[in-house]
Amino acid sequence: MASGISTTLGYAILGLLHQQPRSGYDLRKLFETTPMAHYSGSPGAIYPALRKLAKQSLIEGKVDSSKPLRPREVFRPTRAGTAAFRSWLRAGVQRDDVVWRVEELTLRFAFHSHLDDVDATKTFLEDFLRETESYVGELRLQLKQMSELTPIQGRMALECGIELYKARARWARKSLAHFAE
Amino acid sequence: MASGISTTLGYAILGLLHQQPRSGYDLRKLFETTPMAHYSGSPGAIYPALRKLAKQSLIEGKVDSSKPLRPREVFRPTRAGTAAFRSWLRAGVQRDDVVWRVEELTLRFAFHSHLDDVDATKTFLEDFLRETESYVGELRLQLKQMSELTPIQGRMALECGIELYKARARWARKSLAHFAE
DNA sequence: AAAAACATGTAAGCTGTTACATGATTGG
């Protein structure tokens, strides 16, 4: 928010540019061939996102003119971009993030290596675990309060949601254990 | 596709109108207070979706003029709407659905009671289970092929995805068992 | 040298979010 980046895709791109400078086309290829695809990178999303980041001076592009007729613009993060990225990585984990933006949380975690700070990663996982478990509690309540009139499939669908959050909690616990040593 | 409904929200609304006739405002309240919220119902989405369904003659609205100054339009499905709804419920479960549209699959399942056909529901779960397990296999491969250079957090994030799909598969197996008796 | 494939990017249109507008009802 302070950074002005409003979409998950924006952070995904910023993170990928921290691995190495890339062009819009490079990013497209990456999104097509890796699990990052879930954060979605159609051309009509990537190029505007790059422009917006550039306008905010979080990344800067250099045109590679070695092939003058088919130019290619390679982007890399600026100082400000790196600062925004790191402060995103360090941001707290709230209840709302867990309920409405889990995917973004996973993305954040995936980039945590750029922090080089195991304590920050542990804190992230602890917060994530706490909020997730608390949300599981709430979902269980909702299930209980669902009238007996609700058809079984409806209740089962909610159970599916509960199982997913339980799986996330288990994953967080296991990952924490790995970093605990 | 044959039905012309292009969004998950469209099906969610159609399904809710099969429970009982409702106005746009009723739907908003429902989305705000139930787990359906995840299929997202802001006013600016619901009202256009209702108009579109009405234009396609899948639902029809009747204006309640008992309070002439603050009218209220109540929608119910048409014959064609019910047909489209049921054919959506019966549609097959493909690999792509599991990878890109799991949420919509869950919604479909939640409405399966309207089919009143346990065999169809079992088929749905069997297909879902098969495709999910196959996708877990693919994700495992991707994890194996991830270079050792990939930072641990990146690999863990993928593991999280794998655990989620494994949880879905377990859920499907358990639900199948319930219907098997 | 024509066709296919790769590399790079733009544009139109649909969906959804946020913020607002306006009429009715109820509590102090």
Place this chain on the structure above:
DNA sequence: CCAATCATGTAACAGCTTACATGTTTTT
């Protein structure tokens, strides 16, 4: 009777998907 809250809906704008456009390299 004024303020708050409920009920109902519209309008502006941002983001994404799909389809296309255009230049370059490789294959046949």
